[in-house]
Amino acid sequence: MKPFLMNDPVSISRRYFVERCSGLSLGAMALGALGREVGGAAAAPGGEAPLQLGLAELPHFQPKAKSVIFLTQSGGPSQIELFDQKPDLHKWAGTELPESVRKGQRLTTMTANQKQLVKPAATRFYRSKGGATVGEWLPHTAGVADELCFIKSMCTEEINHAPAMTKLLTGNQIAGRPSVGAWVSYGLGSTNRNLPEYLVLISKMQRPSDQPLYDHYWGSGFLPSRYQGVKLRNAKEPVLYLRDPEGMPRALRRDLLDGLGELNAQHLQEKGDPEIATRIRQYEMAFRMQSSVPELTDLSGEPEEVFELYGPDSRRPGSYAANCILARRLVERGVRFVQLVHPDWDHHSRLTSWCTARCRDTDQASAALVLDLKRRGLLEDTLVVWGGEFGRGVAGQGKWDSPEAGRDHHPRCFTMWLAGGGTKSGFTYGATDDFSYNVAENPVQVRDLHATILHQLGVEHERFGYRFQGLDFRLTGVEPARVVKEVLA
């Protein structure tokens, strides 16, 4: 009925199998295919494997970007300290936020019972050639500001972390929708043979964070689960169950898989169910991942200057900075969607120690990633997205002029930046009012951001959906979303 709805009834490989080959005698054809694959893999482990296919009708048009790196800053970085300079704010310092500005904005129960007294930014600002403003706590970001495209007019409705982050990453505040990365890998498939097409890297922190990172943030929702983000863990085992147990050397594992493949092939011939052929392929992919993933995460081949570029923390495996190097390596290997998550931006108190700590964790490496991609010629077709689920309010939380003060959540405006992937560089889009409280011009909703990301990947968001429980779902939802053409080069 709908050309853009292509729910696959069975695994894609199976669909491919049945549709492309239905004229042949199945047993013969399957065994032929298997002979090549299993035998080939046995002869040369890590050999050619079938690519995970996307939807036949995608992309809708020539894409600008092949890959996306989403640098998720979880907790809500303060746009007031970091990007959205308001030089006149000090005039209002300590006075109550006018109701004409606040307009009934809902507050969390953490500050609902205190006066909303204006707290000016704790930072001074850099100004780039292109006119972008970046707070002094992000000196490296400021240094590459002319490569970036800032959106100062992001807005959302959600005021608590889980719903707001769920919305930023899945388009809806209620858990259960596919994440951006899942949509992308479902629609576009993979361009590499040995790794999943959507990978998630979470910074290793020592401090327990108050906001857990739910699996649904990178979940597949109602899409088949193989599209969900695969989390690379900061452990000996980057993927769960990846390492073979002690006493099971690689050669013996290969022998076992050969035997397994042979018996499964016999069974396929007996039963005729193409799902068995898929199973055989997946065991082979698992075997290849056992070498491709450790190869990916082993940074020992990276030259010293790379670590110098990404900063001292990049030497510590699992850090945000080390994950930035991994992100670049993933893009080099053709992985479609890479999502970094850095927790604990939730600075309700003590901006000078809390917010600055997260800035130091991320600033140099984020900037280095952009530079590194650029010098390798990868930035052109890699879209980098930096941002959190919401911003912070202009009122101080706690006593506004105390060093103890922080800022509460604020959904009405926040700043994100984009780089590469066909976006403008050195450009700032949108503006907020004098209090960095409301969007003054060119609001960008989360769904607009999603539409723009899809657009750069060659996908028209309105024609890309999935039918579930009788309804047609799209990443961008039912309310009108627009591609923010103004930020595109």
Place this chain on the structure above:
Amino acid sequence: MKRRSLFVGIPLWLSVGAFAAEPVQFGRDVLPLLSENCLNCHGADESNRKGGLRLDVREGALASKDGVAAVVPNQPDASELLRRITSRDPEEVMPTPKSHKAPLKPAQVEVLRRWIAEGAPWGRHWAFELPRRMDPSGGSAAGVHPVDRWVRAAWERAGVQGAVRADAATLLRRVSFDLTGLPPSSAELEAYLSDRAPGAWERAVARLLDSPHFGERMAMWWLDVARYADTDGFQSDATRTNWPWRDWVVDAFNRNQGFNAFTVEQFAGDLLPEASAEQRMATCFHRNHMANGEGGRDPEESRVDYVIDRVNTMGTAWLGLTLGCTQCHTHKFDPISHSEYYSLNAFFNSIDETGAAGSGAKPVLEYKSAHAPAALEEAEQLVADAKAAEGAARLGARGAFGEALPGWVERSRRDFREWTPLVAAGLESTEGTVLLQEADASVRATGPHPLQDEYRVAARVGLSRVTGLMLEVLPDAAHTGGGLSRGKSGEFILTDIKLQVRQRGRAEVRDLKVVGAVGDYSADKKANGGYGDVKDTLDDDPRNGWSTKGAPQAEQHVAVFRLEEALVLEPDEELLVELRQRSTLGDANIGRFRLSVSDQLGETVSKLGPGPLASLAGSGVSSAEAVPEDLKKRLFEQFLEEYPPYLAARQRLAVANAQLAEAKSAAGKLKVLVLEERKEPRETFVLLRGIWDKHGEQVGPGVPAAIAPWPAGEPQNRLGLARWLVSRENPLTARVVVNQLWQLLFGEGLVRTPEDFGLQGERPTHPELLDWLAVEFVESGWDVKKLLALLASSATYQQSSKVGAEELARDPQNRLLARGTRYRLPSWMLRDAALRSAGLLETRLGGPPVRPYQPPGVWEELFMGRFKYEPSLGPAQYRRTLYAFWRRAIAPTFLFDNAQRRVCEVRSLRTNTPLQALTLLNDETFREASRVLGARALEQGGAGSRGRLEWLSLAVLSRVPRAAEWPVLERALQQALDHYTRTPADAKAFLRSGQAPLPAAALHVDAASYAVVASLLLNLDETLSHE
């Protein structure tokens, strides 16, 4: 998930074209077309209606506006609808291109033309008509099984034939999985294969239905429906104790409670006259939703969410309707209005709850579980055993200690040094402080003094290992007031400390985990902006840290840090120590300090002051005999710290004790969340756009008029609601439930969208059969076992799942049921089956949740260490997956494709991914099962490889190997034998999994080799599949 769109999903031979000869049926042929293409903009939802036209009711379709009507009965050419769907003008054609819907196909247009020509008769969607028991028209013989009659009628129409009966072993395996979730034991298989008397199959089915494992299998279905979990979900994810309800579910299925009573008790057990504790507990069904305790969240918003979740769950599980759509607006397709949705909410809106999560949630039932004492007894035994083992290990260490002591005395008399100062190979700071090391190894801060800074010290270490670090903060005349810092106050703050190791020539560093810190003085945290306790230097949080403000400023201070594991440095590795001062106000960098390291475990690195060996050195004794008794005791404790056999026993005892503590609390009074009305009912309002605090009109309790009338005389409360669900007037519940039960045996329902029987759902593949079964189910008194026995006794169920290329191409999804459906078993069944095949399964019913093996660190990672996962010790490890602790924020890692238990789910998901392969190859449960299988094959399979491989195949696959399989198995065995004979250490390593005892050393090579073959068999597609 198994369909592309409505029409592609319907097999070709049932598609509209096939009915050219017979009259168009509105419900079957027309309504789906209208629903798919028109109702989004021309349906019941007024807010979204375009051009004032509605096509969901006949009056709307026939209404004339300016002399134009969408439908003019008998006059297709005068009907605007037909003109628009065939128009070529992009401004006129429907569906409008803006909707991104494709134009209608000629065959579809033809259906609408004929329908109008035939008078445009109207009707209802099939699922809203009461099910009727009809006799099959095309079918033939009486005496044919009712299921088979309908299925065969469809075969005849399509011109296909069914498959042959599957072989006996396959069938027994299939039905054992379907009815108990477990494969047959060898004895059961043998008994069945040798039962040649008539009725053998029926006897086998009856035996399985009588098995206590039947209830467990059914409960796994129902727990997914009920979104049951052992925690709240969301941020705090607090633990709840609703598991007695889970045991109630198992029991309800085992005693075959009618599904109607099962429904009534779960909706309104508390409202029944003289309700028993169990009947009240049954209502926990509606309290199994997630609960949000996120800071900053309004509890009332959460409470509204819970009410909505209950209504949506009822919609999915009983009515097969996507009621969730009506939270925000009137349903676009099904006849449920926005306000009717909130009338359903009204039934659940006056529960005596506050929206709080965790321990604050109410109402609760205090309940003692009859299954808890057995778990307690098991844990007590476990602790008793572990204690005895710990005692024995302690005793066993005496001898070794006696041997070591003279050496210790000797060493203490030479040049024992408890702490060795670090001599820096590199000194640097981030913000500009210049660090200089002096002759006494102290390091002095000079030059600029920034507000915040990090000091980094790199040093080679001469010790054979490093167990901890000592930091001395030293006063100096150059500091303010002769104090500890160059800052204004003379006080220092240390916000965090980091230890790392770096190898020469390698860019990467590795972190060392510091697990303990003790200092000689702590400032009052409250009075000092959060800075005081030295332990706070371990959390990487600059908002707290160590300060000694309040102690005399000109005195030195000391702190000792303990590493989690003793560190052995390679010659080309150096230790990196980072001291951070990133405090909020700053200006408190340490002015002078000295770092030292120790190689001593125990007291030295966990207390201040000399450790046992230092005391020994200080005591001046010259022989082991002369060591005073109290010092000897301390030395023995020190010795135990390094004695691996003892450490293992101590660790096991600690885990056993923790398990006992849990079992004790599980045996006490538990709080089970239940339903209970509050005294003052709440008013219920329509929520505008579904937003919790945007009230529209007020509504009272009521049910959607289009589904079924309210049963006369029933109270307007949950009890009445439950009886409405299971009333004979309700066209949905019996069909929806029967469909889910069918799915348990056939993998897919007769309606392949089990959650959606509405207009946007799929039509049944066998509508008359579904109706027949629904009526039968109701008339049997909603007898679940009887229905399942009926399905299992059909020839349809017993068909072979073999498929030829032609059949596959014609009916890839087996919608005609002309073969047995083949699919991968749910992951929980795979785990249970592996345990049973290996003889490890612990078959006890009920009791507190257990923790199967899971890779270390998964919970810790998600919650940054707030929750720790410790796999269960003892028999608890081998309980069925039903009893696995379910943390809502992160489901058990070994379960793939399972419902996430966040919302009600009735559809099973089946994917095929490399991650599943890795899980089944490397998960500890499967590894332990493999090696136990291997060891048992050696014991029970006779002396030769033939008998042993045969034994393994029987245990795992319920059959012996086929001729073509033998060479593959023998080769796999030989390859393993070759390897392990060459490398026996690998054999031992491979056998080290789980807690079952290791076989004798002489058997390691054989046991490991058969374990490899067992692992191969456990991973066969056949083992994983419902064959």
